[in-house]
Amino acid sequence: xxxxxxxxxxxxxxxxxxxxxxxxxxxxxLFSTEPENDDGLSLEDIFRRLKVDILGVDDGAVGIESxxxxxxxxxxxxxxxxxxxxxxxxxxxxxxxxxxxxxLVGKVGGNAxxxxxxxxxxxxTYVGNEMERKMVRVEAQDFDSTxxxxxxxxxxxxxxxxxxxxxxxxxxxxxxxLPESYKEDGTVxxxxxxxxxxxxxxxxxxxxxxxxxxxYDKRTKRFDQPYATGxxxxxxxxxxxxxxxxxxxxxxxEKDRLEQMVMKGLPVxxxxxxxxxxxxxxxxGKVTLRSIPQNAYKEEKKRKTxxx
Numbered sequence: 089x090x091x092x093x094x095x096x097x098x099x100x101x102x103x104x105x106x107x108x109x110x111x112x113x114x115x116x117x118l119f120s121t122e123p124e125n126d127d128g129l130s131l132e133d134i135f136r137r138l139k140v141d142i143l144g145v146d147d148g149a150v151g152i153e154s155x156x157x158x159x160x161x162x163x164x165x166x167x168x169x170x171x172x173x174x175x176x177x178x179x180x181x182x183x184x185x186x187x188x189x190x191x192l193v194g195k196v197g198g199n200a201x202x203x204x205x206x207x208x209x210x211x212x213t214y215v216g217n218e219m220e221r222k223m224v225r226v227e228a229q230d231f232d233s234t235x236x237x238x239x240x241x242x243x244x245x246x247x248x249x250x251x252x253x254x255x256x257x258x259x260x261x262x263x264x265x266l267p268e269s270y271k272e273d274g275t276v277x278x279x280x281x282x283x284x285x286x287x288x289x290x291x292x293x294x295x296x297x298x299x300x301x302x303x304y305d306k307r308t309k310r311f312d313q314p315y316a317t318g319x320x321x322x323x324x325x326x327x328x329x330x331x332x333x334x335x336x337x338x339x340x341x342e343k344d345r346l347e348q349m350v351m352k353g354l355p356v357x358x359x360x361x362x363x364x365x366x367x368x369x370x371x372x373g374k375v376t377l378r379s380i381p382q383n384a385y386k387e388e389k390k391r392k393t394x395x396x
Contacts, residue, residue, distance in 0.1 A: 189230030288367025
């Protein structure tokens with residue numbers, strides 16, 4: 089490691105961690121005006137867009153998240169040769185009085201540059217030896233704590249580094265097919281379309297509600313209470329917020345275990361909007377969805393695919 093540590097601070101402290109009684113102070117440092125990461129952000133820009141959130145109320149664990157809604161957090165992992173060192177410059181940009189802080193990667197050289205995974209502006213979350221299942225959490229820790237953790241693995245041939253990266257959330261154009269008119273039996277006769285721009289990393293159900301897109305059909309029976317209707321408010325247990333993926337499935341998150349269980353016996357192209365993340369690969373693209381697709385059929389066959 090090539091490291092830099094600055095012990096001079098601005099006289100005015102500010103609250104970097106709003107939900108904790110202590111304050112982190114911004115170090116006095118002239119940040120480079122040149123872009124430091126792929127989105128053209130300097131270390132100062134990155135610092136201003138990050139915040140510390142409490143992740144665990146019981147143990148007081150904290151983590152780094154984005155405070156700018158147009159940016160998100162990406163997790164990266166590298167196994168870098170540690171001989172003669174991994175070649176990362178670490179810069180402490182904020183610290184508190186209890187060991188918490190914010191350390192960003194400055195310049196990248198040596199083995200880390202050859203590995204091409206860790207980049208300027210990243211913040212380390214874990215370091216260690218993955219092969220030996222020994223990892224130490226360094227997220228939201230100050231410079232001293234971070235270096236102390238790294239030093240535990242100085243004899244390892246390779247160092248496993250997990251980092252968080254601030255990334256620009258890319259827009260995904262999502263088109264919805266919506267019921268326009270109905271037949272006498274209550275099924276949909278005609279469909280109409282509306283398109284919206286949704287930022288990568290957004291929950292589909294939340295975005296549908298925001299754009300006033302129909303999410304539920306009051307006639308749809310619940311998965312967890314098969315003799316009842318209504319919804320669970322986005323908890324993923326009622327299985328009623330269906331959408332049908334017509335195009336662009338690769339721009340949506342994969343089904344997790346809960347969704348797979350709830351959707352068993354239903355068409356594979358159907359998704360639960362509450363369990364679906366738009367733009368999981370954070371690339372611009374186009375997605376076409378059909379809202380409440382069960383409205384296309386005379387009778388919903390809850391756990392069967394016949395008739396769909």
